Amino acid sequence: MKSNTLILRTAALAIMPLQLMFSVFLLLRGHDEPGGGFIGGLVAASAFVLYAFSFGVGSTRKLLRVSPKDLLAVGLLFGLASTIPSLLAGEAMLTAMWWQLPLPGEGYLKLSTVLVFDIGVYLAVLGTLMTFVIGLMES
């Protein structure tokens, strides 16, 4: 049954970018405030789920561009990669390392292995959920 989803489609157009924005925000503020990779990935997945509701599974696959399982794998690789700097520095594995890059104006861009690990978690959560959802859709 081809149903008429005009209102949901246009609403998804407006809401989905907002959700993606929110997910990136949650990912980046995860260091010392509530947020982090897990919940960011969850929100990103919800954005894609909304897209899947309104446009169907085929276009969602195209929108993701890569297979969700690859996303999951890349996320795990990121998690693994975040352990390397501490190993090179001779610390215990997963010890947090921080770099501060001065920015124009005031303030520092804080880079850390924690962020890399968080991005890994983000991608892994997104990949897992999209694997579930796309699997359910196609079954």
Add this chain to the structure above:
Amino acid sequence: MIEIALKVTIALIALAVVLNVYRLIRGPDATDRVLALDTLYINAIALILLLDIQLDTRLYLESALLIAVMGFIGTVALAKYLKRGSVIE
């Protein structure tokens, strides 16, 4: 003054939640229950905002936005399920 207003508002919202739960239990149709759930999550957002003012912290604001996002997705999914018998075709 704000403190009294805050307490009164929390009481009002709590009463609203009780009424929503009444509709959630009573039914009679599945759509009524979904509507009650929808209203419940919006009231939950209100409670979180009030808690934020009460505790004078901004820690819980993101969770309020998060509930708004996830609750909307949930309502759409439930409505789609009721209509189609499956969530995604």
Add this chain to the structure above:
Amino acid sequence: MTLAIELGISILLIIGGVFALIGAIGLARLPDFYTRLHGPTKATTIGVGSIALASFAYFAGANASYDLIELLIMVFLFMTAPISANFLAKAAMHLKVKTTDNTRGQPWDQ
């Protein structure tokens, strides 16, 4: 904080609570599903919107922190409430939910 701001915030809070309660009363006592749909979409949404505004004013007045997340919550609620209502109405029409006796006109079933 001056007295005027405190008064304004208190009024916004009470208005929000009253409207949320009105939405819930509407949900509990109106006769059929389609009329019940009106309470939560309008009254509850504006109630929570009002509380969000009060929260924004409180934090702006108390410690001059201008995070605009409350406004974002408000915008998001006002964007999504009509869409969920629309979807629930569609589902109800599909399930042929009963209307009250004095309803004029017919729901569709597509």
Add this chain to the structure above:
Amino acid sequence: MNARFGLPHPLLSFALFFVWLMLAGASAGYVVLGLLLAWILPLVTRGFWPDTPRIKKPWKLLPYTLKVILDIIIASLTVARLVLSFRRKPQPAFVCYPLTLTDPMGITMLASTISLTPGTVSADVSDDHRVLLIHAVDVSDDQELIEDIHDRYEKALLEVFQ
């Protein structure tokens, strides 16, 4: 502008950047990041949106929004009176509203407006996008309601989208 790296939806980009500032605040790093995201997100997702909204005159949305906000406040008072009046039974009705708007975005905005304003919830759009089904909670004259919606909202939206 270069099609590959330009701004496919300038309005969307602007809205995204604005939302980002609302979320993150206006510190230097976050502003740069917000600009980047506002540029990249529409670019990456371009082409997956079959019906691109065509807003011709975005500045006309502002007075429209203000009018709608006023009406929303009135709407809540109407609902409040309806809910709290125990004596009178309301007179609900389904009304078919003939649309003159054709743009999907416009129809969605009109439907949302109708849902948020006094006594009406838009329930469905017909398959050919010509008719909107409205449920009104307390109405005595269908024709009057249709004309009212047309004069108040649809004319303003037609100006924005055409």
